[in-house]
Amino acid sequence: MRKPYMRIPYTDILASPTIIPQTATTISGAIAALQEFFGATSAKSSPSTVVLTGAGISVASGLADYRGPNGTYRVNKTYRPIYYSEFLQNHEARKRYWARSFLGWTTLLKGKPNAGHYAVKHLGDLGLVRSVITQNVDSFHPKAHPQLPTIELHGYLRSCVCTSCHEELPRDTFQHELARLNPAWAVFLQEILASGALDTENPDERRARGLKTNPDGDVDLPDAPYTTFRYPACPRCLTSPPAIADGSPAKVEVDTDGAWMPTSTAGILKPAVTMFGENIRVPIKAAAEQAIENAGSLLVLGTSLATYSAWRLAKRAKDRGIPIAIVNLGGVRGEETFFADLDPSQKGSQGARIELSTDELLPALVEQLRQSSNIKVAAEGHGHSPEQHGASVFKDMMS
Template sequence: MARAPLLRVPYTDPFPSPRIIPANATTTNGAVAALVDFLAPSLFPTTTSTVPRSSLASKLDRHHRGNGKTLLLTGAGISVASGLADYRGTKGTYTLNKGYKPVYYHEFCESHEARKRYWARSFLGWTSLERARANKAHEACGELGRMGVVGGVVTQNVDSFHPTTHPHLPTTELHGYLRSLVCLTCRSEYPRSTFQSQLSALNPSWSAFLAEMLQSGALDTENPIERARRGLKANPDGDVDVPDAPYTTFRYPACPVCLEKGAVRANGKTVRVRVDSDGAWDPSSEGGVLKPAVILFGESIPLASKVQAEKAVEEADRLLVIGSSLATYSAWRLVKKAKELGMPLGVLNIGGVRGEEVFFGEEGGEGDGGKRAVRLSVSAEEVLPRVVEVFGGGLGEGGEWREGGGVGGIGGEVRCGHICIYAVQCEHVQHG
C-alpha cells in the first residue's frame, strides 16, 4: 500500500527577487556576456565582444578537450516558450490557481475515483501537450553539447523535449516522462498515445466533448489566462480541469500485459485483474493499474535515477540551473551538492529561487567578474541561442535534431535524412 505523504506541496508562494550577478547583467547583452564568461572563463580574460567568432570556436575546442564540462539542471521554465504551463512563474499554476492540488501518489494508487478524475483531465489535455515541440532554448542546449561546452543534462521536466532535441547529449529525466505509462503490478511500460486512443473508445461522450473543444480552439494554448477565459483551468503536464465535469463517469483500461499473461507482483504473488465488457478496468481487480511514468507528488525518485543525477554532478566542473526555482528538494539537493563540492554555480531563471542566499552568499562570486557565479533573470530562449552564436555555433546546423517526437514519443528525422530512434535506458527510469 502506498504511504500518504507527510508534507503538502512545498513552496507555492513566490520567492524573493534575485540579486543579479554580475550586477551589469540586467540587460540581454549583459546576460549573454556573463553567461559566456561563466561557461568558458579561461577563454575570455577581459571581454567577449572583441574576440572573433572563428577564434572563439578554435579556443573552445582546445579548452574543453579532456577537461570537465558544464552540467545543466533544467525545470519547467525552459519549456514555457513551447506553450507549456509552469508552476511558479508570473503565469504559473501556483500564481493564478491558488486552489490547485495535484494528485498524490498514494491517492492514485489506492483510489479508483482519484484515477478516474486524473485520467479524465489528462485525456482532455493530452492532445495539445502531444503537439507541443521543443523551443530554441532546448536546441541551444544541444548545440552547446555538440560544441563541448555542456556535458550533460538533468531535467525535472517530463515533456521529453531534451532527449528528442539532443539525443547525443546524456540526459537524466529525474521526474520521469509523460510519453509512457507504467503498470503498478508488472512494471511494464505502455505508450501514452495508444492509451489515449483507448480512453477515447471507452468514453465516447468525453471524446465528443474533446472534439468540440479542439474545433473551437479552446485547447490551442496552455496559457492559463487564455484558458480561464474559456472556462478551463490549465495546469502543468497536460492537466485540464473543467468545472462541474462528470469525472465519476470516466473509464480507463487495464494493463494489457497483465490481462494477457497474468498479473504478477514483484514478490511473485499472482493477483486478479478484471475488465468490463468494453475493456475498462474493473474496481474488483487487485492489480493491473496503469500509472503515468512520472514521479507523482509523494512518490520517491527511483534509486537509479537519483544515483545517475548525483554522478552527473560529481563529474561536472560547473553547474548551470535553467528555468527552475528549485522548489522541489530533488533538484535543490543537487545544487547543494555542487556547492559543497566547491563547484561554480549559475542560475538562469526569471524570478526568485529557493535558497539563493545559500548558493550566492557573501561576495556572490562577483569578485572574479562572475566566472564562479552567475545569476540571471532573463528568458532562456532569448539568451541561450545568442550564447551559442558567440561560441561560433548556430541553431539548425550541423545535423542537429529538428523534427520529430515531442511529449508523445521519442523519434524523428535528422538532417542527414536517416531516421533515428532514441531510447532512454530502462534502468535509469524505473518507477516504484
C-alpha cells in the same frame, strides 16, 4: 475534496534575486558573464558543464510553469497535483486524473522544443555541455538533442507504467484506448479542440470559448462526468497476473469493453512520472548524483529549485565547490546558499545569477560562442509561442 497529503513547497512568490555580476542585467552583460563561466572550465579536454533545467525552459513551447508570474500556482490558487498514494488507492481519483489527462494529451503532442532546448543542444555541439538533467516530463530535451545525454529526473509523460509489473505502455496507445472506452469524452475533446478552449489557462477565457469549468478548474461536463470515465488495465497483467505477497496470483478484472474494474488487485497503469509523494527511481537518482559528481560546473536553467530533488543536486554541486550559474525569471529557493561566498569582483567565472528568459538569452549566447568555433549551428524551426500550444496542458495532465 480531501486535504493534501503533503505540503506543496514554495507556492508563494520567492524573493527577487541579486544579479551576479551586476553587469548581467542585459543580454550582452549576461552573455559576457556566461562566456566567463564556460571559459573557467573549457580548457579541459572534454565538456564538463552539466545543465539542470525546469519548467521555465518550456514556457516558450506553450507549457505553463508552476511558480513563475503566470505559473499554475499563481493563476489557479486552488490547484493541487494528485498524490501518489491517492492515485494508487482511489479508483474515483484515477477516473478524474485520466479524464483530465485525456483532454490534455492532444495539446502536449502539439508542443515542440523551443529555441532554449536547441541552444542547449548547440552548447553540447560546441563542446561546452556534458549532459542534461531535467525536471521536466515533456520529453523536449531528448527530442531536441538526442545525442546529448538527458537524465529525466521526474520521468516522462510519453509512456504509462504498470504499478504492478512495471511494464511500460506508449501514451499514444493508451490515449486511443481511453477514446475507445469513453466515446462521449472523445467527441467532447474534438469540440473543445476546435473551440480553442484548451489554448488558455484562464478559466474565464475557457468559459468564453464554451468550456465550462468549476471553481477549482475542473472541466464541467454534465453528460459525461468524471464518475463515468473508464480506463484500461495493464495488458501484461491482464494476460499474466502477477503474484501478490503470499505468492498467489493477483486478480485483474475488466468489463466487457476492457476497462479496469475495482474488484482487481493489480494492473493499474499510471503516467511514467514521479508523482507527489512518490520516490524517484533509484537508478535515476544515482545517475543524476553521479552526473553532478563528474561535473566541472553546473548551469541551472528555468527552475526555482523549489522541489528538493532538484535543489539537493545544486547543493551537491555547491558542496563540491564547482561554479554554478542560474538563469531563471523570478527567485530561487535558498539562492544565497549558492552565491554568498563569491568574490564581488568576479565576472562570472566563479558563478552567475541572471534573470532573463532562456529562449531569448541562450540562442544569443550560442551565436556569440560559435563565432570562435568551427562548428556550424544548424537553424531549427522554432516559431513557438504560448498561445500556439496551450499553457494549460500540465494543469490538465498532472492534477
